[in-house]
Amino acid sequence: MPKQPPVDLSAMDRAFFEQLDPAARLELLCRLHAMTVELAERLAQNSSNSSKPPSSDGPFGGGPSKPESGQNLGPKAAAGTKPSAPPSFPTRKPGKQPGAKGKWRCEALVAERTENHYPARCDACGTPLELWHETKGNSGHFVLDLEPLPSGLRVACVLHLYHVVRCPCGAETTERPGKGLVSAVEGRKRDLQPSEASLIGPALASFIAALAVRYRLSRAKIVELLSTWLHVRLSVGSIDRCIREVGLACEPIVEGLIEDLRLCGIINADETPWPQRGHLRWLWVALSSTTAVFKIGSRKAEEIRDLIGDAFLGWLVSDGYGVYRSYKHRQRCLAHLIRKGIALSDGYDHDASRFGEWLVRELRGLIHAVAQEDDAGALNLILARLKRACLLNNDADATKARAVAREILNDWDAIIAFVTNKELPPTNNDAESALRHAVIARRISFGTRNDEGSRAYAAILSVIETCRRRKLDAWDFIAKAVHVARRGVIPTRLPAMA
Ligand SMILES: [Zn+2]
Numbered sequence: 001m002p003k004q005p006p007v008d009l010s011a012m013d014r015a016f017f018e019q020l021d022p023a024a025r026l027e028l029l030c031r032l033h034a035m036t037v038e039l040a041e042r043l044a045q046n047s048s049n050s051s052k053p054p055s056s057d058g059p060f061g062g063g064p065s066k067p068e069s070g071q072n073l074g075p076k077a078a079a080g081t082k083p084s085a086p087p088s089f090p091t092r093k094p095g096k097q098p099g100a101k102g103k104w105r106c107e108a109l110v111a112e113r114t115e116n117h118y119p120a121r122c123d124a125c126g127t128p129l130e131l132w133h134e135t136k137g138n139s140g141h142f143v144l145d146l147e148p149l150p151s152g153l154r155v156a157c158v159l160h161l162y163h164v165v166r167c168p169c170g171a172e173t174t175e176r177p178g179k180g181l182v183s184a185v186e187g188r189k190r191d192l193q194p195s196e197a198s199l200i201g202p203a204l205a206s207f208i209a210a211l212a213v214r215y216r217l218s219r220a221k222i223v224e225l226l227s228t229w230l231h232v233r234l235s236v237g238s239i240d241r242c243i244r245e246v247g248l249a250c251e252p253i254v255e256g257l258i259e260d261l262r263l264c265g266i267i268n269a270d271e272t273p274w275p276q277r278g279h280l281r282w283l284w285v286a287l288s289s290t291t292a293v294f295k296i297g298s299r300k301a302e303e304i305r306d307l308i309g310d311a312f313l314g315w316l317v318s319d320g321y322g323v324y325r326s327y328k329h330r331q332r333c334l335a336h337l338i339r340k341g342i343a344l345s346d347g348y349d350h351d352a353s354r355f356g357e358w359l360v361r362e363l364r365g366l367i368h369a370v371a372q373e374d375d376a377g378a379l380n381l382i383l384a385r386l387k388r389a390c391l392l393n394n395d396a397d398a399t400k401a402r403a404v405a406r407e408i409l410n411d412w413d414a415i416i417a418f419v420t421n422k423e424l425p426p427t428n429n430d431a432e433s434a435l436r437h438a439v440i441a442r443r444i445s446f447g448t449r450n451d452e453g454s455r456a457y458a459a460i461l462s463v464i465e466t467c468r469r470r471k472l473d474a475w476d477f478i479a480k481a482v483h484v485a486r487r488g489v490i491p492t493r494l495p496a497m498a
Contacts, residue, residue, distance in 0.1 A: 145201025178487030247456020275447030
């Protein structure tokens with residue numbers, strides 16, 4: 001295509017087209033067509049047909065989330081390019097493939113010490129059992145766990161031996177490692193059951209979960225890190241089970257966090273798309289200054305209701321998404337509206353662009369004036385100007401300007417709630433920045449694989465973020481939660497601020 005001067009879209013309207021002579025109109029039409037083809041081709045670029053990296057591809061494999069990408073390919077056909085197939089999610093099951101060579105431990109573990117476990121009482125008669133009663137070994141297993149040193153950490157390998165004791169009454173009682181609650185997933189060969197007879201101890205398990213969730217390392221990188229730096233050799237499968245087990249242990253803690261959250265005066269909420277094996281799910285967050293709860297689910301209103309509840313009496317700070325609107329006390333995020341204003345001002349319609357600039361100036365002025373604690377007269381002046389701008393554009397010709405003006409007028413009370421309620425933030429930045437970590441993880445990992453993984457991920461995020469807000473040591477708490485969950489005990493609630 002020969003290089004031509006760019007088309008000035010902002011100068012064009014119906015009157016401009018009408019005054020052109022037919023030849024000039026044809027020339028313009030051809031240039032506009034060429035420009036549209038170029039833009040359509042650029043929109044259809046992905047890692048399979050351009051030098052774009054795979055991370056820039058949508059994680060949903062061209063599914064229902066991007067209906068426009070596969071449709072209306074007329075211009076593409078006209079430009080002589082074939083519509084490319086959307087990237088699809090691999091159907092291959094994770095883990096070892098049928099026929100692949102198995103992996104096993106080459107060197108036997110060497111225990112540095114042994115811990116013996118005896119039954120405390122006779123199962124038959126209840127008599128307390130003593131060491132001088134007849135005993136024999138029943139089972140044993142190795143446990144690798146982190147042990148703190150005065151400066152640093154080490155990995156200890158301990159052999160745990162479980163014994164059978166014969167009571168004077170003749171009955172034999174066997175001591176066995178504790179077991180937790182089973183988490184079943186349909187179609188899985190081996191269900192997840194936390195157990196004390198696990199090679200990975202609670203502290204090492206929480207360390208592995210920290211590497212995966214907090215430091216966003218892949219399973220393979222964790223295998224490499226543990227082997228290189230700590231000389232602990234574990235398989236990808238063991239690492240994965242361990243992360244899921246930590247999530248499972250965190251789930252009951254989250255129930256307590258939801259109760260704490262509902263008692264808060266101000267809750268910030270937000271949501272972002274989250275892929276679960278190629279399906280579009282949503283990662284929600286609802287948080288206060290001391291508690292954060294994450295959840296992966298649909299985008300329906302009941303998801304936010306599950307977190308906040310119907311009877312929430314405090315303030316909800318959110319964006320303009322419809323599901324939040326049923327809450328009476330609401331602060332709408334002004335940053336979202338400012339971004340809409342900037343988009344309008346960058347647009348090609350002159351009047352809409354001026355309205356956009358006006359909107360951005362007044363909204364920023366309002367935030368500034370409230371932060372400076374200006375007097376009511378000055379604030380009312382800004383509010384009056386803002387409302388006037390919206391009323392003037394309530395029936396504007398430009399669709400986008402009209403939509404923004406009506407949106408502001410319809411949600412007026414929620415937009416200006418922070419002017420009279422000084423404790424409310426004018427933006428939803430707190431919730432958005434809490435989601436940032438997961439948004440980066442989503443680009444690296446392409447989300448979770450099933451409901452169990454999604455629940456585990458959201459539960460670990462909730463506990464970490466809450467601990468950060470309460471200034472608690474999250475990983476120490478999680479290690480203790482894993483320790484008790486392996487005995488079938490429900491972990492305790494997170495304490496209040498440290
Ligand atoms: Zn007995």
